[in-house]
Amino acid sequence: MTNKKRLNLSWVFLMVLTLSGALMGEYAHPGFWITLSIAFITAIKGRLIIDEFMQLGDASPAIRRTVRLFGLLVPSLIILTWMFGPELARWISLATF
Amino acid sequence: MEQAETSDKPASRDVDMVASQRIPGNRAIWVGIFAELVEFTLMFLVYFIARVNHPQVFHAGPEKLSLLAGTANTAVMLTSSYFVARAVLAMRKDHPDISLHWLIAAFITAIAYPIVKTLEIRWNLDHGVSGDGDVFQMTYYYLTFNHLVHVSWGLLGMLWIMLRTGFGGYSAQDHHGMIAFASYWHATDLIWLMIFPLFYVLP
Numbered sequence: 001m002t003n004k005k006r007l008n009l010s011w012v013f014l015m016v017l018t019l020s021g022a023l024m025g026e027y028a029h030p031g032f033w034i035t036l037s038i039a040f041i042t043a044i045k046g047r048l049i050i051d052e053f054m055q056l057g058d059a060s061p062a063i064r065r066t067v068r069l070f071g072l073l074v075p076s077l078i079i080l081t082w083m084f085g086p087e088l089a090r091w092i093s094l095a096t097f
Numbered sequence: 098m099e100q101a102e103t104s105d106k107p108a109s110r111d112v113d114m115v116a117s118q119r120i121p122g123n124r125a126i127w128v129g130i131f132a133e134l135v136e137f138t139l140m141f142l143v144y145f146i147a148r149v150n151h152p153q154v155f156h157a158g159p160e161k162l163s164l165l166a167g168t169a170n171t172a173v174m175l176t177s178s179y180f181v182a183r184a185v186l187a188m189r190k191d192h193p194d195i196s197l198h199w200l201i202a203a204f205i206t207a208i209a210y211p212i213v214k215t216l217e218i219r220w221n222l223d224h225g226v227s228g229d230g231d232v233f234q235m236t237y238y239y240l241t242f243n244h245l246v247h248v249s250w251g252l253l254g255m256l257w258i259m260l261r262t263g264f265g266g267y268s269a270q271d272h273h274g275m276i277a278f279a280s281y282w283h284a285t286d287l288i289w290l291m292i293f294p295l296f297y298v299l300p
Contacts, residue, residue: 003186007179007186014179015172015176018168019168022297024298025164025294025299025300028300035299042290042294046287046290046291049290050287052182053178053286054121054280054287055121055182058119059121063120063121063127067130070134070138071287073141074141078299081148085148085152088149089152092150
């Protein structure tokens with residue numbers, strides 16, 4: 001596949017994922033699977049930007065790994081705070097400040 | 098535009114870009130990008146600390162915002178980022194004129210971001226969403242205003258890259274400045290992709 005086709009497909013995929021996320025925001029009710037889906041979509045979109053638009057696949061490992069790690073930060077925290085929200089709140093309570 | 102790019106090679110990427118220690122653009126831009134990522138990492142931590150301490154406020158938060166505005170700005174950022182990637186690809190193929198056309202398309206698209214943002218803020222204020230509202234609203238303004246500042250810098254950078262391209266400042270052999278800008282713009286796009294679900298989607 002050519003670079004041009006990869007970019008075109010990536011953009012289409014990103015737009016479809018964005019609209020899917022928007023539909024979830026409009027109609028979905030809170031729940032584990034919807035939270036997991038939102039986190040997964042966010043992670044996929046981030047990875048597409050990093051690998052296809054930024055083309056960091058063959059960049060310095062320090063740059064590639066740092067940016068990929070950043071792309072996983074928010075999706076991971078979405079899942080963690082859903083699963084362990086009350087426990088995390090006890091550890092980092094704003095009331096102590 | 099399409100005809101001139103039919104010599105596009107398979108996705109093996111350009112040979113000179115394959116070095117395992119490749120720094121896209123230049124070191125200076127990556128210092129800036131890492132600073133940007135650290136800044137937003139801290140802000141995301143603030144968001145999640147506030148979220149676990151005020152779960153009900155955050156569950157109800159997205160309903161108060163305009164999902165249409167958030168989705169529109171996501172589409173704007175993604176499309177502008179795509180156009181910039183196409184500009185870099187065209188320059189690699191030694192087509193500076195086509196590259197400039199893609200950059201102009203990217204700029205026209207990206208300028209919609211502050212316009213949509215302005216309309217969104219007006220809509221917010223009409224619906225009682227202000228910077229001195231609840232903790233969800235405060236973090237929303239805190240993060241999205243910061244992101245708007247980064248987009249504004251990017252727009253100025255894009256103008257500079259357009260001028261350089263228009264005056265023949267880049268070639269297929271040397272367009273590190275364009276790649277540096279593209280890296281910054283894609284990073285700013287990546288950050289928005291993280292902000293979007295937190296404020297507009299996540300119930």
